[in-house]
Amino acid sequence: MSSSPSPAPHSGFRRFFSSWSGRLVLIGGLWLAVVVVFTVQAGLRNDGPPANRPIKTLASDYVSSDSCRSCHPGNYASWHASYHRTMTQVANRQTVPPGMDGLDLSYAGKDFHVDRDGENFFVRSKPTGAPASAFGKPQQIVMLTGSHHLQILWLETGEKRTLGQFPLAYMVEDKRWTPVQHTFLVPPDREEALYSQGDWNVSCMNCHVTQGRSLPLADGKFDSRAVDFGIACEACHAGGREHIEANRNPLRRFTLHLLGGADSTIANPARMTGPESSLVCGQCHSIWVYKNPADHRTWNESGSKYRPGQKDLDLRWVAQPHGDDHAAERAALNQTDAHFFADQFWPDGMVRVIGRELNALMASPCYKGQHYSCISCHEMHPAKTDAASLANWADTSQKKPGADTNHACVQCHREKTTEAALVAHTHHAASSEGSNCYNCHMPKTIYGLLKATRSHQISSPTAAETAEIGRPNACNLCHLNQTLAWTADKLSQWYGQPVPTLTAEDHQIATGVQWVLKGDARQRAIAVLAMGWAPAQQASGRDWLYPFAIFELNDPYAVVRYGAWKTLQSLPGFEGFKFDYVADDATQKESVTEAYRQWWFKVRGPNSLYPPETILDPTGMFRQDVFDRLLNLRDQRKVFIAE
Incomplete structure (x- = not known):
């Protein structure tokens, strides 16, 4: 007699999982396991937002630039390539200046050493000359301001999200570190730091982030937050919450696209x-x-x-x-x-x-x-979004195509579109820089960030603005070798301007020379940079510029010395000349002596021209009595220009 077959192993489990309830339990269990794994991993990776720096959090009607990307990829790409985006960044290996790992710097009696730990960078300091054991507790470098001209580093302070400043800034073009206060026009006897603890939270973030809130606390600390670091989409287009909600409706999007109407939600x-x-x-x-x-x-x-x-x-x-x-x-x-x-x-x-x-x-x-605006000349979202086009757009101040020519102006001033009309107006050749609207009506009379930039007040040049106010005029910023009387006479002949009361020096001595020797620090900073401007060198000649650029390597203001060095490098024979504009006096004097020697023996030619208005004798030497008299008249008022 055969026995009955024994039950198959786990047949009850097979029957359980073949039922709907069993399948649901299995799926639920697997899902719970996945959630647990990812939750544990996320917890290991991130314990929450950093507590030692400002953070990004949404506020009010803002949704952040990340929400714009899927529907507006082209506009997002151009914004992402702009320096507006990188106005403020979190410090990591991709954003800090090169060579930070192991960087050693010294300034104001302190040595600084930077180390990297993963994505993070830390700086320690000690008194200069003290042993390595004297290095203090490391401070994390948590944020950066700027990425185009200067990069300024911000440190954790141990006071919540309050930031302190690293005292040296990275100069992008020159690939060097320099004291922050020597990147601005500040008096030479200023010893205190330009920015103190908490200044970023109460001042810098007002314009270097999108919808920032400093959030001061009762104990003098800050819990600062922003919707976006840098200048993002909603800074120009307003909060996007309503826009996104409204456009979830595909019919609305199609209707707007079909009719070409404006979207009232943005x-x-x-x-x-x-x-x-x-x-x-x-x-x-x-x-x-x-x-x-x-x-x-x-x-x-x-x-x-x-x-x-x-x-x-x-x-x-x-x-x-x-x-x-x-x-x-x-x-x-x-x-x-x-x-x-x-x-x-x-x-x-x-x-x-x-x-x-x-x-x-x-x-x-x-x-x-009511029609002229910033976007008459600039554009925020260019048509070409390939990498090369966007890089060029960002590096040229986000200008529209043709904005460096007269195109921007003749959009309205159509009567100047013909060559004959242009020449009759400018009294310069149509192809010359003197017929470029910008050079006469938006001259470089603004100073900051180690450069002179164009005034955005549309005006016409006058001799009176220099004689009565002291502001460099457009004519003499190009014709540096001409007197103010020469400028007044031309403007009177061409445009019927009244000739202002002028001094004897205004009739005899080049205006550029007077700005360099007699001017205040602001005038000198603008003048030495004008001497390095190619159109000015073409109009004024180069031979006489050497001794003035070399002399201004001695200027008491660090940034004026920097401008003079840049101008000297623009002159033939000095392209690679080395000069440390923040070095000690003895080192600077050695460089100045070497510059004079190089000019006198190697660069100065027998046929060089030195107009008498430049107070140089036929050999290129200063007429010492005139030089000393003008220098004794120098405006010594303290000038402070910082961001």
Whole structure:
């Protein structure tokens, strides 16, 4: 008799998992296991947002630039290639200057050493000359400001999200480190640091992030946050939450596309009036002031209330030196800071500090027509988005194609489009730099970030602006070897301008020479850089520039020495000349002596030309009596220009 078959092993389990309930349990178990694994891994990778630096968090109606990418890939690509995006960055191996791992620097009696740990960089310091054992506790380098001209590093302080500044900055073009305060026009006897602990949180982040909130705490620390680091999409287009929600509806998107209508849920500067469009840029690119302490507190707690498309800055006002607007705010400002306007504007109200283009634009006659704006010359999203085109666009101040020519101006001034009309207006050859609208109507009278930049106040050159105000005029910034009387005579002949009262020196001595020897630090900084400008060298000649550029390697102001060195390098025979503009006096004097020797024996030619207006004798030597007299008249007032 055969026995009955025994049950198959685990047949109950097979029956259980063949049922729907069993399958659900299996799927649920597997899903739970996956969630647990990923949660554990995420916990190992990240314990939460960093506590030692400002962080990105959404606020109000903002959704961050990451939300724009999927629908606007081309615009996202151009923004991503811009220096606006990298205005503020988290410090890591991709963003810090080259050579940071193991970097050693010394400044102001301290030695600094930088090490890398994974993606993070840490700096330690000790008194110069002390043994390595004297290095203190490492501070993490957590953030950077800038990526185009200068990179400034910010350190954790142990005080929540409050930042302190590393005292040396990286100069991108020169590939060197230099003290931060020697990248700005500051008096030579200034010993204190340019930025102190917490300055980034209360000042820099106002314009170097998108919708920042400094969030001061009761103990003097900060819990600062921003929607985006750098200047991102919503800085120009307003909060995107409503826009995204509305456009989840494909029918709405199709209808807008078909009809070509404007989307009311998002701001577009191209569809605004000139003043409204310019204010989008001017929320940062202007000299602005909080209306009152209460508005300042509101800004610190919840950020800007301004949204692109509005007619004013809401919690702030654009501070122009002359006008009857904001009378109460203007009176309060004059009472709390009597030098506010004098430090940032020329006496006639023209702005003279870098990055404040809206103030200049608002004073321009073109602006009053309601159509002229920043995007008349600049574009934020170029048509070509390949890497090479975007790199060139970013490096040329995000200008429109043709914006370096007269194209931008003749959009409105159509009567100047013909060559004959242009020459009749400029009295220069059509192909010369003297017929470039920018050079006469937007001269480089603004100083900052170690360079001279164009004024954005559209104006016409006059001799009076130099004789009465001291501002370099466009004519003599190119014709540096000519006197102010020469300029006044030309402007009188050509345009009927009245000739101002001029000194004997204005009739006899080149204006460029007077700026270098008699001018204040701002005038000298602009003048030595003009001497390195190719169109000015072509118009003025090069031979006489050498001794003045070499002499200004001695200037008390570090950035003027830097400008003189850059100009010297632009002259034949000095292309690779070495000079450390922040070295000690003895080292600098050795370099100056070597520069004179090189010019006198190797570069100076027997046929070199030295016009008498340049106070050089026929051999190229200074006429010492005139030189000494002008130098004794130098304006020694302290000049301070910083961001």
